[in-house]
Amino acid sequence: AQTVTQSQPEMSVQEAETVTLSCTYDTSESDYYLFWYKQPPSRQMILVIRQEAYKQQNATENRFSVNFQKAAKSFSLKISDSQLGDAAMYFCAYRILLIQGAQKLVFGQGTRLTINP
Amino acid sequence: DTGVSQDPRHKITKRGQNVTFRCDPISEHNRLYWYRQTLGQGPEFLTYFQNEAQLEKSRLLSDRFSAERPKGSFSTLEIQRTEQGDSAMYLCASSLRSRVSGNTIYFGEGSWLTVV
Numbered sequence: 719a720q721t722v723t724q725s726q727p728e729m730s731v732q733e734a735e736t737v738t739l740s741c742t743y744d745t746s747e748s749d750y751y752l753f754w755y756k757q758p759p760s761r762q763m764i765l766v767i768r769q770e771a772y773k774q775q776n777a778t779e780n781r782f783s784v785n786f787q788k789a790a791k792s793f794s795l796k797i798s799d800s801q802l803g804d805a806a807m808y809f810c811a812y813r814i815l816l817i818q819g820a821q822k823l824v825f826g827q828g829t830r831l832t833i834n835p
Numbered sequence: 836d837t838g839v840s841q842d843p844r845h846k847i848t849k850r851g852q853n854v855t856f857r858c859d860p861i862s863e864h865n866r867l868y869w870y871r872q873t874l875g876q877g878p879e880f881l882t883y884f885q886n887e888a889q890l891e892k893s894r895l896l897s898d899r900f901s902a903e904r905p906k907g908s909f910s911t912l913e914i915q916r917t918e919q920g921d922s923a924m925y926l927c928a929s930s931l932r933s934r935v936s937g938n939t940i941y942f943g944e945g946s947w948l949t950v951v
Contacts, residue, residue: 722877756944762838762879763926763942790918809877816883816891820866821938825877 720745720812725825729798730835738785739795739829741810747771751813752785753823756797758806766808769793797831805833839943843925847949849919850861853903855913857945861935862928870926870938871895877924910944917950924948 721744731737740809743752754766769777769786774786781801797804807830811823840859848854859881860867865886868911870878882902886907896902899917904910914921924945 722932760944762944765939765941766854811877818885818890819932819938820883820885820890821940822868822880822883822891823870823878823940825879827875828877 720747720814720824722810722812722824722826724810724829726829727827728830728832730832730834733800733802734799736796737800738799739797739808739831740760741793741795741826742792743793743810745791745812751821752784752786752793753811753813754763754782754793755811755825756804756806757809757811757828763809767795784826800833802833802835805831807831818828839927839929841943841946843926843946844944845947845949847951850919850950851916853915854911854948855919856927856945856948857914857924858910858927860909861928861931861941864929864931864941865907866930866932866938867904867908868928868930869912870928870942872924872926872945873922875899881912881925885893914948917948919950922948922950 724809750771755763759765767779780799807828810826810830836845842857872878884904886941899929904911926945928940930940930944
């Protein structure tokens with residue numbers, strides 16, 4: 719069964735600095751998708767970035783980038799130039815395909831990120 | 836374009852009572868999902884609808900739980916004879932089967948349930 723592990727329950731970073739959130743996963747599949755979601759307090763979860771396993775190039779979205787190490791089954795998120803609005807719970811997720819092309823996400827336990835002004 | 840909306844946002848109920856949550860997905864999204872999230876944990880998949888058909892159910896969805904999507908638009912999640920262990924946030928999400936959108940799943944803000 720696919721599992722996702724986030725070993726850092728909490729992280730903090732100084733505003734404008736860079737922080738890296740860790741995620742490891744377990745799967746026997748060769749082609750899959752990985753995601754990072756952000757969940758601000760009392761607000762909905764939003765997609766930050768996605769990585770397709772068959773792509774060797776690491777995904778980037780503005781200040782957010784990933785370090786995808788397929789052999790090591792590692793998928794870390796780097797946030798550059800941290801801003802106060804980045805404070806949230808961050809969840810790493812693995813996509814499992816369901817019938818008729820739909821999907822379900824298996825989430826890690828989350829990392830609470832605090833930004834210090 | 837409105838997002839996924841859920842109602843009520845918060846519900847406090849006594850043990851043994853029934854509760855119902857409603858989810859309105861993003862317009863034209865044909866796929867709808869329910870997840871449950873307890874404090875300090877990531878969301879866990881409960882069930883999935885494609886249009887009005889419920890095509891996947893997690894074993895977490897006990898007999899006391901029932902979900903419907905009668906016309907392929909909004910969905911309801913009912914919990915009968917609530918127990919304290921049901922206290923959690925119930926998240927609804929939707930997606931569109933599309934090569935362009937990449938099947939991105941969009942989440943609502945969730946419905947918090949507290950069973951006392």
